[in-house]
Amino acid sequence: MSKRGTTIMATKLLKQTAAASLTAALSLGATNAWAQEGAARTAAAVPHDLSAMGMFLNADGVVKAVILGLLAASVVTWTILLAKGLELRAARGRLQGSLDTLDDAPSLDVAASQLTGEADALALAFARAASAERALSDGLPAEGVKERVVLRLERLEAKARRAIVRGTGVLATIGATAPFVGLFGTVWGIMNSFIGISKTQTTSLAVVAPGIAEALLATATGLVAAIPAVVVYNVFARKVDGYRVLLADVSAGVLRLVSRDLDRAQAGVAQVRSRAAE
Template sequence: MQSAPAAPQTTQSEPQPPASQQPPSQAVAVPDAKTPPAEQTAAPATPSAEHQTPPATELAEVPEPILPHELTPIGMFMAADAIVKAVMIGLALASVVTWSVWLAKTIELLGARSRLLRDLHSVEDVRSLDEASKILQRSNSDIAILTNAARDEIHRSQDAMNHDGVKERVASLFSRIEAAAARRMTRGTSILATIGSTAPFVGLFGTVWGIMNAFIGISKTQTTNLAVVAPGIAEALLATAMGLVAAIPAVMIYNVFSRSITGYRGLLGDGSAELMRMVSRDLNRAEMNPRRMAAE
């Protein structure tokens, strides 16, 4: 008896579940080499306002140099060296003296000239010294001084026989009075000549001293920045400027006064010449009167 053929045994492996059906806990993600990391693919963060780059115009701005002090005459004087300050103060005082002398001498010369011209016109047509003395008795001009001196000398010389000697003595008195008037008019003007001749050199001394200090400051700071060098040089040049301000008006005023005094002496000389003619007429009258009396 034949046995039934056995069913073929098929050895089949158990079916594996598909990858999609595997549980999530067992699924492992394998990174792809071509896929960029998350840090690279993430969008860059927007920078904050604090870290924003300033515009180009703000970067191009250059700060202005800070000057050591204010570049004005007062500021430069206050920042100057003690010797330069002394020079500037001396020059300022010299300028004050110059203008004070100008004011005082101008008033004196104008007053003396006006009185002299008035008295000259008063005695222009006078025939004798006695008449001129009566007219000028209230005047204090140099013409009045000449008139009184001539009359007194004639009165003191009444007993003199030689009239030429009287004229010589009167002429000598006139020359001395004119010289005294000239000295009085020139009093105070010599200081103008002194200021005009010395003030520029005093200012130059202050300039040299200030420039020396400026160079010393450059060597100490070891910089040639103009903002550091300029104030010292400006202080030095200010001394020269003050010297010229004091000297130029002094020289001009001195020249003006010299011409005015020369003109005044010329007018006084005209007055003394007129008085000498009066003296000569008075002496001739005194000489002719005894002859007339003897003839009568």
């Protein structure tokens, strides 16, 4: 091969090598630019604070509303726990004291005269209702009087039971609905995460994880609201059952005094008739 041919071939090889190097450089530059752009989008998509408060602040408006509603429900639960717990404790104590008075009283009139304090208001209402029915049924058969007294006392018991359970139904509602409300917030947050993936055109965990974490925060808040509500509702259900037993005991105590007074009156009438017959 001549010297000139060798030079031409070397020149061609140099040109091909330069073209390949240029192509590789351009490709590498494009790749680096795409990577830098993707990293910038990823950094912009990821919140800097992944604490509970940070996730809440970076959450969607709907998820924020769900979380705030669940937190409000949790506050309602604890408020009912404190208020209704104190009310039940005081009511049980008052009924127990009134029951002791009824057990020691020889007659209904004596019991009514001893039930004078504010703590005895419910038992006094029972005694007054029985006295009123006895006065209205004066001269009628004793069995009919007892039946009518029982009816009056049953109505008072029902009224007292409704008063003591007022507000506890909210606990059942919170316990039943809070998990589903939290689940709604989770579904909404995951939908937003998928929308973010489509906008950034990347499936990087750094992009997906924050949105899912924000969504799961709604579920966690729902459980925080629901679990105490269910527990408190069950505790109150047991305490209300005990209160109903005390109500029944007070009603039975009043009815016992009514029966005793009626039997005493009948015995007095029998003695008068016996003396008149003599």
